[in-house]
Amino acid sequence: MIGPPSRQTDRETEIGLYIHVAFCRSICFYCDFNAYAGLSQLIPAYVDALVDEIGMLPPSLSDRWPLGLRFRIGSIYLGGGTPSLLTAEQIGRVLAAARQWPTADDPEVSLEANPEDLTGDYLQALRDLGVNRLSIGVQTFDDALLRRLGRRHGGAAAIRAVEQARRAGFDNINLDLMFALPGQSLADWRRALDQAVALQPEHLSLYNLTIEEGTPFHRWVMAGRLHPPDDDLAADMYRLAIDRLAAAGYAQYEISNWARCDHRRCFQSRHNLRYWRNQPYLGVGAGAHSAFGGYRYANVRAPAVYITRIRTRQSPVEGESIEYIDQRRAMAETMFLGLRLVEGIAVADFQARFDCRPTDVYGAELTELAAAGLLEVTDGRIRLTERGRFLGNEVFVRFVS
Ligand code: SF4
Incomplete structure (x- = not known):
């Protein structure tokens, strides 16, 4: 951790x-x-x-x-x-x-x-x-x-x-x-x-x-x-x-x-x-989301409230939206966002970022999904099969829970 x-x-x-x-x-x-x-x-x-x-x-x-x-x-x-x-x-x-x-x-x-x-x-x-x-x-x-x-x-x-x-x-x-x-x-x-x-x-x-x-x-x-x-x-x-x-x-x-x-x-x-590779972004404006410095958070949604917050030099961030992204959560997000991409996730990139391999953390899920024909591990990458792209939500939910 x-x-x-x-x-x-x-x-x-x-x-x-x-x-x-x-x-x-x-x-x-x-x-x-x-x-x-x-x-x-x-x-x-x-x-x-x-x-x-x-x-x-x-x-x-x-x-x-x-x-x-x-x-x-x-x-x-x-x-x-x-x-x-x-x-x-x-x-x-x-x-x-x-x-x-x-x-x-x-x-x-x-x-x-x-x-x-x-x-x-x-x-x-x-x-x-x-x-x-x-x-x-x-x-x-x-x-x-x-x-x-x-x-x-x-x-x-x-x-x-x-x-x-x-x-x-x-x-x-x-x-x-x-x-x-x-x-x-x-x-x-x-x-x-x-x-x-x-x-x-x-x-x-x-x-x-x-x-x-x-x-x-x-x-x-x-x-x-x-x-x-x-x-x-x-x-x-x-x-x-x-x-x-x-x-x-x-x-x-x-x-x-x-x-x-x-x-x-x-x-x-x-x-x-950037979103699919789970890389940082900053959002400005009413309701805009950010992922930066280890946190996810969102601005207040109503434009008039947003304007007032900025005018009065208050933070526009909705306090309840602030979430610290721990290692476990960051790994899960990297998996289900990266699997949206046809290129999938490079095992080496995952390892460089988290100091462990996807199979160390998600071995059971990856085995089951591969057996169901929804994803494949080839050339050092984990990616959805074409069938998996039709049934993406069934795959992503395995990494969220
Ligand atoms: S209401 Fe506005 S934001 Fe929503 S779909 Fe229509 S044009 Fe796009």
């Missing part, structure tokens, strides 16, 4: 900086993110708070915080919510605050955007500010399905957004798509994939719709008014995506993510790879 981190250290840790923009024009019917509609009047004060919070990083976790931890920023990710609701000037202020900290050469700077916000001038301004990766929330190109999801844009707006982004010089574009939508057939999903591939994005994230408690979709499913596709159809859709994207030259590198990758350039998300 390791103890809490020492209180003085001059180690410099490379982190990903996540910046949460908690505002949306309206709330999609399936959404359970920390996002709010009707609060756009708070945006200027929220941006001020983001700038101040970034300037004060890392936050004080009272007497638990190890003093003197230094970091440099390896990637920046503006997520939400809808970051593209911010003006270019506001985004510029936030990025300038981040760049006051030591920053890696050529950091990845990603911004999530909704298609309807991406005008030519706005995209050009984002490029000029150093945003070099755009993640567009497309979900599907079918207008009827988009309406059913409560999305504000149509399929044509998504196509236009990608074309405009290319014209502005973006050469690293991700499209978010969702499948297993209520009323979506396998043929609908095939059309969505074909349309996405025709736009030639560098990266694709494909999410199986999950019905989350507290959302309108959950209420409608409970009331029998909404019928998502059954698990077999969802699995067929996932299978179709794997085959279709492989044929189009995309390499799957995570359960839900595909990228173009060749000897010249690999478009895997550098920021998100």
